[in-house]
Amino acid sequence: MPWSLLKLGFNKQTPLTRHFPKRCELKPEYDVVIVGGGGHGLAAAYYLAKDWGITNVAVLEKGYLAGGNTARNTTIIRSNYLTQEGVRFYDESIRLFKDLSNEFDYNLMYSERGHLTLAHTDAAVRTARWRAEVNKHLGVDSEVVYPDEIARLCPQLNLNQDVRYPILAALYHPPGAIARHDGVAWGYARVATTRGVEIHTQTEVTGFDIINDRVVAVKTNRGNIKCGQVLQAVSGMSSVVAAMIGLKLPIKTIPLQACVTEPVKPFLDPIIVSGSLHVYVSQSARGELVMGASADPYPLYSTRSTLEFKEELMMHLLALFPFIGKLRVLRQWAGMVDMTPDFSPVMGLTPIGNYYIDAGWGTWGFKATPVSGKCMAETIATGKVPDLIKPFELERFYRFEQVGERGAASVGY
């Protein structure tokens, strides 16, 4: 063994540290039990500890840490939404995201690329202008740009007007960014655990003991634990877990597929979305094209991949970037997403007094990781729902007050 390595090993300035604490036994009781160890659950745990000093918290994850939708999304972060409620909410998330690497002392590979939503029809141009106006009104940087400017921002795009669906304009959103999704989850997990939060992976919640409309215990495959408050943050399994407290949700569980190409030299600066062509793409720090398209056409509790998804995606992506036909697809996967009727989340209270819900994240959840964690932590700590997420309460459906974000959240539905 080289002497310099031995010296390093014995040097008190470079102690051996673990990234996360070793998993311990479940305690008999916690102040807050968070069901779901993905980005949202971990963020809620961190803000409970940091903002409210609540550290007697357990995050229960049935699989491996953040192995659900947090591991499977296409990492796009933006706030160019359609409604005032949506824009305010997602913009707060961007504000939190911008400094998160510093806050964590952990590299999230947060990269502001600029986000272009291409419009190929008059209706799409109209939606782009609507979004730009709402965004500007709320201080969010978005504007409508035309093919000359689009050519400057993304010279590789096929701006030929002699195609079936030529690009007429685009919504340009400079703050649009990508980040390393695993990094966001692990970052939150680390800063939460250093503050005393416990993370228990391979721990599956099987039910709840409810007495007088309050959850008194959480039943798991590793034993039962008493709880003060419970948060469910299990997008993909929201209805299954909510059924354990007898709650129905306005959610259909639908597979959302994605894929990446082999890595190539950096050529694509902005994030490109085409609502009309049902496709979105960005180039990661590794040089891979990260691509997605419409969600699957029917509900399914599975993460299987299909040929149909690839066919639709590639057909449309080649219309935008004809030269990428030579690239190979390296990997294809899927998540199971909570689709809601209005393409907005379900956050806040439930009929059970100490049970809170963070669900309905559809295809728009990763970008909201910081703000959802912060707002759910505030809800749990104070028992009151913050104004920022009040529009997303489950009760809104009973008042027919949907927050309609389909035009801004989705592609090709």
Place this chain on the structure above:
Amino acid sequence: MKLMHCPMNGPRNISEFVYGGEVVEMPEPDNCTDQEWADYIFMENNSKGVVYEWWMHVPTSYWFIAERNAETDEIVKTFPSAELFNQRVDFNVKKQ
């Protein structure tokens, strides 16, 4: 490709069909509470098991019911809706 057996047209590529929602009993629109109506419109069972669903064969606009396992994606059975809805449904319409 994945096949769906249309009761009228036989086995076709599932891409020829569109999913039409869970088969649930509709409350009488004039004789139910707003809460019951909102439940019917928005709330889903979204079960992780065998479900009964409406499907339409798009080229022929033929609606039918499928019994499907929403976890394994196995289509257990497809049948004309008349097999389930075999009695006339009469709502007590509120008098004007």
